[in-house]
Amino acid sequence: MNQLAQRRDRYLELTNHILPQLAHQRQFPVRNNHCFQRIVLDNLFGQCWYTVLQRGKEAAYKQLTEAQLESAIALAEAIIARPDEYIYQLNQNSLRWRGKVR
Numbered sequence: 001m002n003q004l005a006q007r008r009d010r011y012l013e014l015t016n017h018i019l020p021q022l023a024h025q026r027q028f029p030v031r032n033n034h035c036f037q038r039i040v041l042d043n044l045f046g047q048c049w050y051t052v053l054q055r056g057k058e059a060a061y062k063q064l065t066e067a068q069l070e071s072a073i074a075l076a077e078a079i080i081a082r083p084d085e086y087i088y089q090l091n092q093n094s095l096r097w098r099g100k101v102r
Helices: 003-025 033-045 066-081 084-097
Strands: none
Touching (some): 003 033, 033 066, 033 084, 066 084
């Protein structure tokens, strides 16, 4: 398996399995995998991810470069390592970029 495929697998493991499982043990503001993916990707780009990547073309994570995947993985791992306030801030960033909060 090449590096890109390994990084994609790690990203999916974190956002589809590890973070949703942790959400039940910790005080995360979201629980579903697609919410974690939204938060990670929006914060990766500093804006709503689909202003950068194409929606509907193929899965967003498949459009990421290897460097972007590394950064996305680092963000997901930081959510695990840091206090719960960190994901609250990342979620607020994401919602603000989407016009959902002020």
